[in-house]
Amino acid sequence: MMLTDVTGRIATHLHTSTLMACLLMIPTAGALAQPHVHGVAQLLLVQDNARIHMEFTSPAINMVGFEHSPRTDAERQAIDEVRRALANLDSILTLSALDCDVDSIETAVTGMISIDGDTHNHHRHLHDADHAEFTATFELSCSRAQLPSELVITAFDNFQDLESIHATWSLQDTQGAQHLPRQNTRLRLRP
């Protein structure tokens, strides 16, 4: 019993390493390496057999309308609501045809700094150059090894200030990138 348990953990660890190696081989180096452009979110899909790593990153301004640290209860609540929404895969895209189990979900907001009590122009100018982002990361196990040729993006319906999504993918049989404006909810993974 113990032995099985230990072996299982080692296997999981190796698997994660393989996935990281895949990520590093992608020329764009994933969503995090993309520039922060207001209105534009990044979507990354990496497949390793039946496992899929999915990462969605968006400037906070697209999601809550601000990027400073929350100053009111309403702003704190807005952040919580977006994190809750992002924790639901269906709020970003539809993978229902694949019959996937969600192994792990992580949501984060990074870069929000306090500007409370900062009235000095020079400091404010510096802070204006700072940006904040929401990230949602999913690890999925799917019953089908091949993703369909098209995925339906639902994020535009759920996040009104999102203007476009830059998607990058590396699957078993294909890799590519597509820039989707609001009016295009079809992510074409294969020609």
Ligand SMILES: [Zn+2]
């Ligand atoms: Zn920004």
